[in-house]
Amino acid sequence: MSRRAAARPPSIHKFGGASLRDARALGAALEIVQKAERPAVVVVSAFAGVTDALLGLAGDLARGNDAAVRKTAAELRGRYEAAARSVARPGEERQRLVSRVRSTFAEIEALTAAPGILRELSPRSLDHLLGLGEDLSARIFAAGLAGRGVPSEYVNAAEVVATDGRAGGASPDLAATDRRARAKLRPLLAKGKVPVVPGFLGADAEGRIVTLGRGGSDLTATLLGRSLAASSVTLWKDVRGFLTADPRVVPDARVIPQLNVREAAELAYYGAKVLHPRALTPGGRCRIFVRPFDRPDEPGTEISGRHTLDRYPVKALSAIPGQALVTVTGNGMLGVPGIAARTFSALHREAISVSLISQASSEHSICAGIPDVQADAARRSLLDAFREEIARREVDGVEMLRDLATISVVGLGMAGTPGIAARVFTALAPAGINVVAIAQGSSELNISFVVEGARAGEAQRRIHDAFQLSKIGGGRAAAPAHTDVVLLGFGSVGRTLAGLVVESARRSRLRLVGVIDRSGYVLRPNGLSAGDVRELVSRKTRSRSIAGARGAVAANADDAVAALAEHALSRPVLVDVTAGDTGPVLESAVAAGFDLVLANKRPLSARRKDAQAIERAVEKSGRRLRYEATVGAGLPVLDTYRKLVESGDRVLKIEGCLSGTLGFLLSEVEAGRSFSRALRRAMELGYTEPDPRDDLSGADVGRKALILGRLLGFRGEPKDVAVGSLVPAGLRRLPLARFLDRLEELDPVWSARLAGARARKRSLRYVATVTPRKISVGLTEVGPDSPFAGLRGTDNQVAFTTVRYRTNPLVIQGPGAGLAVTSAGILNDVLELAGG
Ligand code: ADP
Ligand code: ASP
Ligand code: MG
Numbered sequence: 109m110s111r112r113a114a115a116r117p118p119s120i121h122k123f124g125g126a127s128l129r130d131a132r133a134l135g136a137a138l139e140i141v142q143k144a145e146r147p148a149v150v151v152v153s154a155f156a157g158v159t160d161a162l163l164g165l166a167g168d169l170a171r172g173n174d175a176a177v178r179k180t181a182a183e184l185r186g187r188y189e190a191a192a193r194s195v196a197r198p199g200e201e202r203q204r205l206v207s208r209v210r211s212t213f214a215e216i217e218a219l220t221a222a223p224g225i226l227r228e229l230s231p232r233s234l235d236h237l238l239g240l241g242e243d244l245s246a247r248i249f250a251a252g253l254a255g256r257g258v259p260s261e262y263v264n265a266a267e268v269v270a271t272d273g274r275a276g277g278a279s280p281d282l283a284a285t286d287r288r289a290r291a292k293l294r295p296l297l298a299k300g301k302v303p304v305v306p307g308f309l310g311a312d313a314e315g316r317i318v319t320l321g322r323g324g325s326d327l328t329a330t331l332l333g334r335s336l337a338a339s340s341v342t343l344w345k346d347v348r349g350f351l352t353a354d355p356r357v358v359p360d361a362r363v364i365p366q367l368n369v370r371e372a373a374e375l376a377y378y379g380a381k382v383l384h385p386r387a388l389t390p391g392g393r394c395r396i397f398v399r400p401f402d403r404p405d406e407p408g409t410e411i412s413g414r415h416t417l418d419r420y421p422v423k424a425l426s427a428i429p430g431q432a433l434v435t436v437t438g439n440g441m442l443g444v445p446g447i448a449a450r451t452f453s454a455l456h457r458e459a460i461s462v463s464l465i466s467q468a469s470s471e472h473s474i475c476a477g478i479p480d481v482q483a484d485a486a487r488r489s490l491l492d493a494f495r496e497e498i499a500r501r502e503v504d505g506v507e508m509l510r511d512l513a514t515i516s517v518v519g520l521g522m523a524g525t526p527g528i529a530a531r532v533f534t535a536l537a538p539a540g541i542n543v544v545a546i547a548q549g550s551s552e553l554n555i556s557f558v559v560e561g562a563r564a565g566e567a568q569r570r571i572h573d574a575f576q577l578s579k580i581g582g583g584r585a586a587a588p589a590h591t592d593v594v595l596l597g598f599g600s601v602g603r604t605l606a607g608l609v610v611e612s613a614r615r616s617r618l619r620l621v622g623v624i625d626r627s628g629y630v631l632r633p634n635g636l637s638a639g640d641v642r643e644l645v646s647r648k649t650r651s652r653s654i655a656g657a658r659g660a661v662a663a664n665a666d667d668a669v670a671a672l673a674e675h676a677l678s679r680p681v682l683v684d685v686t687a688g689d690t691g692p693v694l695e696s697a698v699a700a701g702f703d704l705v706l707a708n709k710r711p712l713s714a715r716r717k718d719a720q721a722i723e724r725a726v727e728k729s730g731r732r733l734r735y736e737a738t739v740g741a742g743l744p745v746l747d748t749y750r751k752l753v754e755s756g757d758r759v760l761k762i763e764g765c766l767s768g769t770l771g772f773l774l775s776e777v778e779a780g781r782s783f784s785r786a787l788r789r790a791m792e793l794g795y796t797e798p799d800p801r802d803d804l805s806g807a808d809v810g811r812k813a814l815i816l817g818r819l820l821g822f823r824g825e826p827k828d829v830a831v832g833s834l835v836p837a838g839l840r841r842l843p844l845a846r847f848l849d850r851l852e853e854l855d856p857v858w859s860a861r862l863a864g865a866r867a868r869k870r871s872l873r874y875v876a877t878v879t880p881r882k883i884s885v886g887l888t889e890v891g892p893d894s895p896f897a898g899l900r901g902t903d904n905q906v907a908f909t910t911v912r913y914r915t916n917p918l919v920i921q922g923p924g925a926g927l928a929v930t931s932a933g934i935l936n937d938v939l940e941l942a943g944g
Pocket of ligand 2: 124125153154159160241307308321322323324325326
């Protein structure tokens with residue numbers, strides 16, 4: 109490249125953690141730079157999740173949990189080493205990089221050799237540790253560029269970013285950074301090289317590493333943009349741009365084509381996680397873009413001095429969770445000068461950052477939004493500051509409301525548009541969401557208000573609707589209006605369902621984006637193809653785990669859900685097709701924005717408190733829950749219940765034969781087969797669980813009955829369900845093989861049972877009886893006029909006795925087991941969520 113070209117202003121490209129998640133993402137990022145106009149400077153953050161992992165490691169170190177420290181270090185080393193190998197040219201260079209990775213982690217592991225008192229890292233040592241994540245990313249990225257024939261050079265962040273040295277959240281020294289960045293980077297650019305700078309980091313006065321606060325690599329990029337008078341700064345992220353709201357909270361969020369710098373700064377300051385709160389403070393003239401790294405041809409969002417989209421007085425909203433509201437009140441305050449100022453200096457003394465201030469015009473009270481974790485400190489400091497006024501009764505005292513959230517609506521057009529606050533209230537009132545405080549920023553491009561934390565998500569969705577933000581920019585969706593499906597569990601039902609989802613993708617807008625099993629997960633944000641699914645299925649049928657598949661990540665279910673939630677999935681639905689106790693995972697999925705579809709019976713038939721926790725989490729975050737397939741597979745049992753209730757009927761009792769397996773077994777016995785032969789046949793046909801006693805014990809039917817009972821208002825626990833087992837006590841604990849050996853012993857009992865029933869002209873059925881007060885499941889004899897008498901084979905049958913259907917119950921009957929019907933039932937639930 110000629111010197112003249114290098115003298116042109118450079119462009120800055122910053123890649124966030126998500127854009128450096130794995131080898132594929134790293135490759136995409138490298139390609140963006142390879143194709144970008146030069147001169148260019150790259151800023152990188154640590155790989156996804158690394159900063160959190162290092163923070164966890166520091167905690168483990170302090171707690172003396174050396175095994176955990178080593179485990180984390182080994183995992184991170186594995187990730188970085190694999191990345192280094194995948195991008196660097198083979199040979200000496202790669203060798204050097206790999207040994208760098210190893211020595212870095214050897215340094216980290218060596219921390220475990222420190223004596224007890226040194227294990228609690230000082231803020232500065234912690235910053236050093238955290239900085240290693242970014243530092244390695246930059247070295248690997250530089251090697252990756254070189255590997256693609258792009259001349260590049262790793263740059264030590266301490267040599268370019270100067271700060272005030274406050275560990276954990278240093279503020280940049282703009283003038284010094286301008287000088288250093290120019291001195292260090294311009295010569296490299298002049299040589300035609302692409303400098304690669306670790307983000308998030310700067311130097312204190314002694315040249316030691318400090319961090320700029322979480323998310324600080326955005327700030328590094330804008331700082332360098334200013335210092336080098338860059339032509340543009342592009343922040344490559346995992347979202348399609350700066351959106352009208354956090355997509356994890358407001359699924360309808362849209363890409364804002366252009367934001368004014370003041371608007372973006374306000375949003376970032378008020379909690380929009382997409383930008384570091386101070387990323388726009390360095391100023392400078394260059395335009396900033398937020399763009400999707402996996403769709404480099406999309407324009408994303410431009411942040412610049414322009415003022416567009418006049419039709420939208422409000423352009424976006426953001427929220428800060430975990431807030432408290434402190435209020436100083438008193439009649440005697442009227443006219444006492446300086447109360448406000450003293451309130452703030454009292455908070456300032458404790459280094460409490462105030463998100464919002466509101467003073468009643470009568471001057472009877474003044475209140476401030478502060479972080480909830482600092483509520484106690486704030487109270488103490490204020491009581492102290494107003495001690496005398498309180499004694500004189502001029503100030504009544506200090507009140508504190510906790511667990512709140514501050515929501516900000518932002519837009520330059522607000523200044524000239526009356527009634528914004530009123531529209532906010534009107535949107536919230538019908539839902540009974542109480543606005544605890546409201547404040548109009550002096551900037552007049554922001555109105556902030558405080559609501560109960562638990563209602564914050566719903567409040568944002570309502571405000572988003574009220575200002576029609578989903579139409580902004582022509583309504584280009586934050587992600588196309590797909591419904592992204594993630595499967596939790598990949599057993600036989602999961603596999604069948606995966607096929608159905610992929611196949612229905614053409615007709616519906618479903619997209620299977622992730623599959624999680626015990627070993628790990630696969631994520632394909634653009635959807636798994638039929639081929640991908642075939643590959644996973646073939647692994648599973650060979651008893652191989654998902655974690656070993658191409659592009660898969662080893663993780664437990666909790667971490668997998670967290671990792672998937674990091675992506676801006678579109679209207680995500682998590683489908684639980686496991687048979688495990690997944691309650692906690694489901695709760696975190698809901699909190700992360702997933703709707704839920706359950707085929708797994710355990711979560712909602714668990715202890716009442718645990719089952720309710722899931723339903724509450726769903727309600728609280730405005731998500732939806734469907735679980736039709738937990739009872740009667742694909743039969744519309746819950747749907748019928750819902751329709752009855754919606755039409756004003758009241759269900760008094762539900763009775764049913766809810767086990768296809770037991771139904772089959774009893775039909776065979778009635779047809780004259782011995783019990784042992786009937787059971788062996790059921791096993792051969794794959795109708796039973798691997799240990800048939802799981803079916804015979806009635807536990808599974810008990811769970812279904814409890815799910816139904818809870819619909820009717822049954823308040824008991826699983827132990828309150830009376831379950832009649834078909835396995836005699838003496839055989840319950842035997843190893844499976846021994847149990848099967850002794851099956852024939854049961855035949856005489858069953859022959860006698862059958863003969864007795866026949867003599868009475870009755871049939872044997874395994875029936876669940878569910879009322880709001882009592883649930884029982886077990887073997888009974890039913891008379892010829894019972895609806896259950898005609899039941900054959902694996903069919904299920906459910907009878908609703910209601911106020912309207914009191915003498916002649918409403919009956920639903922059909923296949924209640926089997927892969928095809930179960931998967932179809934689940935798919936129905938998913939489609940219903942996708943359509944609504
Ligand atoms: P980076 O990879 O650069 O560190 P971040 O993870 O910090 O990126 O920021 C992107 C994330 O911010 C998105 O995945 C999204 O979940 C979240 N987010 C919150 N509010 C917004 C918003 N208004 N627009 C876009 N993304 C948002
Ligand atoms: N890696 C740092 C963090 O996770 C900085 C960043 O991502 O911008 O906070
Ligand atoms: Mg970030």
